[in-house]
Amino acid sequence: MATDQLSVTFAALADPTRRAILARLTEGDANVSELAAPFSISLPAISRHLKVLERAGLISRGRSAQWRSSSLQAEPLRDATAWMERYRQFWDANFDRLDAHLQRIQAPQAKAQQADQPQRKEGTAP
Numbered sequence: 001m002a003t004d005q006l007s008v009t010f011a012a013l014a015d016p017t018r019r020a021i022l023a024r025l026t027e028g029d030a031n032v033s034e035l036a037a038p039f040s041i042s043l044p045a046i047s048r049h050l051k052v053l054e055r056a057g058l059i060s061r062g063r064s065a066q067w068r069s070s071s072l073q074a075e076p077l078r079d080a081t082a083w084m085e086r087y088r089q090f091w092d093a094n095f096d097r098l099d100a101h102l103q104r105i106q107a108p109q110a111k112a113q114q115a116d117q118p119q120r121k122e123g124t125a126p
Contacts, residue, residue, distance in 0.1 A: 005057070005076065008055065009056050009076040009080050010080065011052075011056070012055075012058055015049065017046075017049055018049050018052060018053055020038070020039075021035050021046075021059075022053070022072060025070060029070065029071045030069060030070060032068065032070075053070075057075065057076045058072070059072060059073055
């Protein structure tokens with residue numbers, strides 16, 4: 001089992017139900033029933049998902065009277081985004097180099113195609 005924070009964060013984000021719960025919490029705090037509403041799974045299953053998110057630090061859970069609400073915690077997401085940013089920069093640079101290479105090899109082909117086309121005289125139909 002992964003113990004570093006980044007691994008725990010990505011493990012929590014690996015499940016589509018948990019990602020949907022986080023997306024819902026961007027709109028504001030919610031209780032278990034509100035979070036369970038769009039899913040066809042039991043409340044205990046939603047609670048297990050919430051525990052995974054809480055252990056990952058992605059949500060916090062509080063109690064107000066008999067209601068237990070969940071809140072989004074952005075710090076682990078910020079850390080995961082910062083980690084991924086290095087790889088985005090890597091791929092952007094590779095795509096830029098690929099684009100430049102393709103332009104270099106396509107330029108002679110485009111010139112050759114233009115040279116092969118017969119020249120039209122002005123005022124004549126194609």
